[in-house]
Amino acid sequence: MRVRQKVQTIIVELMLILLSLTIIVPLLLMILGSFMNNIEVMQFKIQLPEKWLFENYVTVFKEGGLARAFVNGVVITVISCSVNIVTSSAAAFILARRETKLSSFLYLFFFMGLIAPMSTITTIRVVQWLGFYGSISSVVFIYAALNMAFSIFLYSGFVKSLNKSLDEAAFIEGANALQVFLKIITPLLLPVNATVAIMVFMGVWNDISIPLYFLPDSSNWTMPLSVYNFYGMYSRDWNLIFAVLVLTSLPVIILYVFAQKFIVSGMTAGAMKG
Amino acid sequence: MHKSKSMYPYYLVWPALIIYFIFFAFPALIGFYYSFTDWRLDRDTIQFVGWDNFKAIFSDKVLILALKNTLIFAVVTVIGKNIFGLLLAIGLNMKLKTRNVLRAVYFSPSILSILVISIIFTPILRTEGMINSLLGKLGLESLAQAWLTNPSIVVWTIAAVSIWQSVGFQMAIYLAGLQSISKEYYEAAKIDGASAWRSFTNITLPLLLPAININIMLTLIGGLKVFSEVYVLTGGGPGNASQVVGTIILRAFGEGNWGLGTAVNTLLFISVSVIAVPLIMFMRRKEVAE
Numbered sequence: 001m002r003v004r005q006k007v008q009t010i011i012v013e014l015m016l017i018l019l020s021l022t023i024i025v026p027l028l029l030m031i032l033g034s035f036m037n038n039i040e041v042m043q044f045k046i047q048l049p050e051k052w053l054f055e056n057y058v059t060v061f062k063e064g065g066l067a068r069a070f071v072n073g074v075v076i077t078v079i080s081c082s083v084n085i086v087t088s089s090a091a092a093f094i095l096a097r098r099e100t101k102l103s104s105f106l107y108l109f110f111f112m113g114l115i116a117p118m119s120t121i122t123t124i125r126v127v128q129w130l131g132f133y134g135s136i137s138s139v140v141f142i143y144a145a146l147n148m149a150f151s152i153f154l155y156s157g158f159v160k161s162l163n164k165s166l167d168e169a170a171f172i173e174g175a176n177a178l179q180v181f182l183k184i185i186t187p188l189l190l191p192v193n194a195t196v197a198i199m200v201f202m203g204v205w206n207d208i209s210i211p212l213y214f215l216p217d218s219s220n221w222t223m224p225l226s227v228y229n230f231y232g233m234y235s236r237d238w239n240l241i242f243a244v245l246v247l248t249s250l251p252v253i254i255l256y257v258f259a260q261k262f263i264v265s266g267m268t269a270g271a272m273k274g
Numbered sequence: 275m276h277k278s279k280s281m282y283p284y285y286l287v288w289p290a291l292i293i294y295f296i297f298f299a300f301p302a303l304i305g306f307y308y309s310f311t312d313w314r315l316d317r318d319t320i321q322f323v324g325w326d327n328f329k330a331i332f333s334d335k336v337l338i339l340a341l342k343n344t345l346i347f348a349v350v351t352v353i354g355k356n357i358f359g360l361l362l363a364i365g366l367n368m369k370l371k372t373r374n375v376l377r378a379v380y381f382s383p384s385i386l387s388i389l390v391i392s393i394i395f396t397p398i399l400r401t402e403g404m405i406n407s408l409l410g411k412l413g414l415e416s417l418a419q420a421w422l423t424n425p426s427i428v429v430w431t432i433a434a435v436s437i438w439q440s441v442g443f444q445m446a447i448y449l450a451g452l453q454s455i456s457k458e459y460y461e462a463a464k465i466d467g468a469s470a471w472r473s474f475t476n477i478t479l480p481l482l483l484p485a486i487n488i489n490i491m492l493t494l495i496g497g498l499k500v501f502s503e504v505y506v507l508t509g510g511g512p513g514n515a516s517q518v519v520g521t522i523i524l525r526a527f528g529e530g531n532w533g534l535g536t537a538v539n540t541l542l543f544i545s546v547s548v549i550a551v552p553l554i555m556f557m558r559r560k561e562v563a564e
Contacts, residue, residue, distance in 0.1 A: 009368055009369065009370065012365050012368060012370065013368075013370045013371065013372060015365075016362070016365050016366065016370070016372075016376055017372060017376065020376055020379045020380065022438070023379050023380060023382065023383060023438075023442075024379060025404075026391075026394050026395065026398060027382070027383070027394070029394065029397075029398070029404075030390075030394050044397045044398070044403065044404055083293070086289075087289040087290035087293060088290050090286040090287070090289065090290065091286060091287040091289070091290035091291065093282075093286065094282045094283070094284060094286045094287050095287065097282045098282045106287065106291070109299070110290075110294060112299075113294065113298055113299070114495070115495055115546055115547060115550050115551065115554075116302055116543055116546065116547070117498070117499050117539065117542050117543055117546060118298065118301075118302075119301045119302040119304075119305035119536065119539050119540075119543070120523060120527070120535075120539065121305075121308075121523070121526075121527055121532050121535050121536050121539065122301040122302070122304050122305045122308055122536055122539075123297065123298075123301040125301070125304075125308075126296065126297070126300060126301050126304075127297075130296075141293055141296075141297050142297050144293050144297070145293050145294050145296070145297035145298040146297075146298060148290060148293065148294045148298070149294075152290070167281070171281055177281060177282050177283055177286060178286065181286065202385055205387070206386070206387035206388070206389070206390075207387075207502075208387070208388075208389050208502050208505070208506075209501055209502060209505075209520075212505075212524070213524075213527065224387050224389045224390075227389060227390075227393075228389060228506065231393055238397065241393065245390045245393060245394065248387060248389075248390060249386050249387070249390055252385050252386065252387075253385065255385075256382075256385045260378075263385075
């Protein structure tokens with residue numbers, strides 16, 4: 001029995017390792033290819049480059065005009081993340097604590113945002129009415145709004161797990177809701193903040209569809225759309241295309257390496273509680 | 275009671291509500307109205323045209339195909355992502371020496387942009403690409419396909435790429451679910467002489483229900499909203515063979531057919547709600563019953 005189980009485990013392990021090649025090979029194709037010259041790369045084979053051409057990355061940054069897209073991406077991502085975190089954690093705190101019909105209606109109203117698809121064309125109209133269509137700030141608000149449902153869902157699950165007597169003790173000492181939120185609840189929400197920040201960061205950084213509709217001027221583009229444009233222009237230089245793809249992915253990879261714990265545990269905990 | 279209510283004032287809800295309303299909910303609401311108009315880029319006046327847009331959608335072969343493709347994509351990806359995700363999670367929940375590395379490997383594509391994934395797969399899926407040459411080496415030339423240019427399989431190919439990307443994410447959620455199941459249940463079942471299959475169907479599956487629910491919901495809603503992978507891999511082609519609702523809306527927008535594009539969006543809204551809301555309610559009830 002014991003031996004059989006051991007053999008079983010080994011077989012499963014070997015199968016999973018073999019299967020993981022389907023994930024590793026395409027990613028390796030990109031990484032190795034990004035250091036090759038433009039003839040070698042066209043074989044699309046997994047092999048070490050004859051000579052490691054680190055200058056591909058320099059070329060890409062200079063010719064692709066990606067520095068600008070990188071900065072745009074950072075600005076849009078960081079601000080929309082912050083706006084989302086501050087507003088949705090405050091809202092979730094109230095909605096989770098109040099047990100009234102109105103508050104549960106509002107929660108459902110936000111929750112619909114998880115299901116309903118965004119109405120792109122009419123959103124453009126609304127942004128035009130407000131007079132800032134095409135601007136980076138319009139996109140910041142759109143991303144904050146698009147991720148609101150998810151954040152409120154995560155935060156309110158967490159707030160509900162915090163004992164209400166924490167707040168009540170502070171209220172008795174004369175604190176108001178804002179003070180309770182800032183001094184008692186916010187410190188406890190830090191791990192959720194990290195999860196929300198990472199999820200929103202990855203979603204916004206990786207997104208291509210919103211810039212496609214909302215940023216007609218290419219100088220406002222974030223990385224993915226610039227990369228897509230680059231891909232169209234340099235379709236013969238796959239080494240450069242691969243280098244661009246690696247560059248775009250670098251921020252999320254770094255984030256993942258350092259904050260892995262928050263991504264997986266936070267996300268799944270939130271998902272389970274809901 | 276009254277006092278405890280006033281302790282939590284609504285002014286802290288306002289900022290979130292205003293942003294969400296202006297940039298998400300309000301556009302969705304007026305979308306219903308604009309779906310019934312002839313709203314166009316090149317015309318100043320907007321007229322109410324009743325059901326015309328919807329009639330146009332259902333008499334246009336390309337639009338019907340796009341609706342069909344979206345449904346196929348959603349169903350295929352929900353099944354693929356969940357079955358493979360669950361199998362991976364069960365495997366990687368065993369005491370394997372390499373399990374932490376393998377978990378990270380399987381999870382890694384889901385942090386990357388779908389744009390990056392789609393571009394990587396373009397040369398791999400070409401007729402003379404990696405997959406077909408691998409099939410050739412294995413002596414399976416007959417299975418080689420024009421993955422992205424054969425109209426009858428292109429949607430399936432795109433679905434496969436999508437499954438490849440996000441299966442690790444589903445795996446992570448299933449793993450968390452599996453880890454929350456107490457080992458005592460399995461030990462008790464073993465003592466009672468239950469087979470592995472029986473303890474899977476009688477212990478694992480029911481206790482995994484919350485994870486199954488959240489995964490089905492996420493993959494279904496994501497599948498119906500599909501856009502980027504189609505846009506990058508095929509642009510809706512060859513011809514219109516892989517058009518989905520998301521790419522049709524972009525096309526209508528580009529052509530200035532805003533009323534029609536909004537009507538397509540409304541149709542998507544209704545389909546998602548009709549499928550997802552009862553599903554969520556059904557699953558919630560089942561979860562409570564467990």
